[in-house]
Amino acid sequence: MNVWVIAETSDLATELVSGAKDITKGAAEVTAFVGGDELAGKHVAACGAAKVYAMPMPADAMWEAYAPVLAEKAKAEKPVLIFVGDTKRGKDIAAQIATALDAPCVSGCKTMTIEGDVKTVGRMIYGGMALKTMTTTAPTVVATIGAKCYEPLPADPSCTIATETLAPAAGAAKVVKREPKQSQGVNLCDAVKVVGIGRGFVEQSEVALAEDLAKAMGAEMACTRPIAEFFKWMPEERYLGISGQVIKPQVYVAAGVSGQVQHIAGVRDSKIIVSVNKDENAPMLAMSDYYFVGDIKDVLPALTAAFKA
Numbered sequence: 001m002n003v004w005v006i007a008e009t010s011d012l013a014t015e016l017v018s019g020a021k022d023i024t025k026g027a028a029e030v031t032a033f034v035g036g037d038e039l040a041g042k043h044v045a046a047c048g049a050a051k052v053y054a055m056p057m058p059a060d061a062m063w064e065a066y067a068p069v070l071a072e073k074a075k076a077e078k079p080v081l082i083f084v085g086d087t088k089r090g091k092d093i094a095a096q097i098a099t100a101l102d103a104p105c106v107s108g109c110k111t112m113t114i115e116g117d118v119k120t121v122g123r124m125i126y127g128g129m130a131l132k133t134m135t136t137t138a139p140t141v142v143a144t145i146g147a148k149c150y151e152p153l154p155a156d157p158s159c160t161i162a163t164e165t166l167a168p169a170a171g172a173a174k175v176v177k178r179e180p181k182q183s184q185g186v187n188l189c190d191a192v193k194v195v196g197i198g199r200g201f202v203e204q205s206e207v208a209l210a211e212d213l214a215k216a217m218g219a220e221m222a223c224t225r226p227i228a229e230f231f232k233w234m235p236e237e238r239y240l241g242i243s244g245q246v247i248k249p250q251v252y253v254a255a256g257v258s259g260q261v262q263h264i265a266g267v268r269d270s271k272i273i274v275s276v277n278k279d280e281n282a283p284m285l286a287m288s289d290y291y292f293v294g295d296i297k298d299v300l301p302a303l304t305a306a307f308k309a
Contacts, residue, residue, distance in 0.1 A: 002077060003028040005049070006070065006093060007085035008063070010040040014047040014152035016083045016145060021048060021153070023081075023112050031079070033070065033166070035063060041163030046155040052163045060175050065168035067093045071100035079140060081112075081119070086144035098142040106134070109143035129261055147189060148248040148269070186220060186237055188245045193219035193252075196240055196267070199226055200256020200277060200296055204233050209300040210255050216307035222247070224263050240266035253303075256296050259284025276300065 001024050005016035013034040020030045032049035034040050041052040055066050074082065074097060084094040086108060098105035110131065111122035117137045125132045188194060195214040201207055214221050221238060228239035240247060241262045252270035257263060259275075259282055267273065268287070275284045275291040276299045285291045292299045 001028045002031070002079045004031050004033065004074070004079045004082045005084075006033045006082065006090065008035040008087055008089055009085075010034050010036055010043045011152070012085045012087075012147055013040075013044045013049075015147065015150045016085065017044065017048045018153045019145060019150035020081065020083055022150060024114060028081075031077075033066075038163045038165070042159075043155070045161035045163065046157065046159040048153045049161070052161060054163050054165045055168070056165070058168045058175070061168055061171060062173065062175060063089050063168075064092045064096070065171050066166060067096035068100075068169040069166055071097045074101055074140070080114075082140065082142045083109075084142065084144045086146040091144055094142050094144050101140055101142070103140040103142050104134075104136050104138050105142040105144075107144045109145050110149070112143065124265075126261070129264070146246065186235075188220055188222055188238065188240070188247050191220040191247065192250050193217050194222050194247055194249045194267075194270075195219045195253045195255065196222040196224070196257055197227060197234075197255050198224040198257030198263070200258075201227070201233075204231070206296065207233055209296060209304075213253070213255075213300050213304045213307070216304045217251075217253070219251070219253070224257055224260075242266065254284050254288070255300060257284050258282050259287055276303075 003020045005013055005020055007013035007016055013032050017030050020028050029050045031051040032044045033053045033055055034044050035055050037054055037056055041054040045052045057063055058065055084090045094105055106121045106123055108123045109121055110124055113120045118135055119141050120135045122131050122133045195210050197210045222240050223234045223238055225239045225241055228234050228236045242265045244266055246266045248269040250271045252267050253274045255276045273288045275288040276296055278295050280293045
């Protein structure tokens with residue numbers, strides 16, 4: 001069974017390779033297309049890919065310029081599945097390939113099974129509150145899959161699979177300049193522990209209570225959308241939700257967070273959710289593994305002291 005994975009980074013590519021093997025019960029021969037150079041390709045090959053192509057960022061074009069090349073190659077090789085990293089560039093490439101192949105395209109794929117010619121795909125809808133299941137007998141299915149959905153397979157240091165390099169297609173659009181995005185260097189997607197704050201914090205000075213807890217836990221700070229966009233207490237790259245960051249940490253502590261559907265969509269895949277809220281009927285409590293009903297000014301200092309001890 002021929003399966004493709006396409007990803008901007010080698011780490012995401014190794015996760016998708018693992019997912020492809022899991023879904024096909026090890027029957028897939030996985031071809032990986034990875035952003036980067038030969039070294040990135042070598043890493044993906046060591047983690048289970050049978051064939052690897054490197055797709056370095058073009059000097060004067062967008063990374064999406066590889067889409068026409070990939071589409072033509074897919075027409076010739078006819079992969080059963082094409083898994084694409086669920087990033088902004090990945091979604092663009094997935095849509096272009098699916099259009100060229102006249103194939104179904106599923107964004108934000110969460111589950112997939114294959115029985116004969118029937119492929120059953122599941123994706124979250126309504127802000128992550130429901131799972132929609134779809135089936136198709138199309139010869140090729142394109143699906144975008146987010147980071148942390150699968151654990152990469154152990155690397156085989158003896159792997160000798162060579163990496164080939166693809167050339168992007170020539171296009172009318174030319175990149176004349178690239179500038180790094182200004183940020184504070186936070187990477188919530190890779191955080192193991194996260195403390196998030198919401199409208200339960202009445203004054204900006206109270207944020208220090210959560211910062212003390214995060215420091216004691218060794219956690220990153222995050223927030224709901226109003227805290228970042230309306231009050232400007234934290235940068236926008238730290239807010240969690242449908243249009244913000246989606247996290248999958250080992251532990252997420254939601255302090256003063258009511259738990260609206262927009263926020264839940266960004267944190268629902270956390271391994272353990274702990275809530276602190278004075279409203280015992282807050283929706284966030286129903287989503288939590290553990291919760292404290294009480295004032296953040298009382299509970300957070302107590303939790304901080306416990307972690308320090």
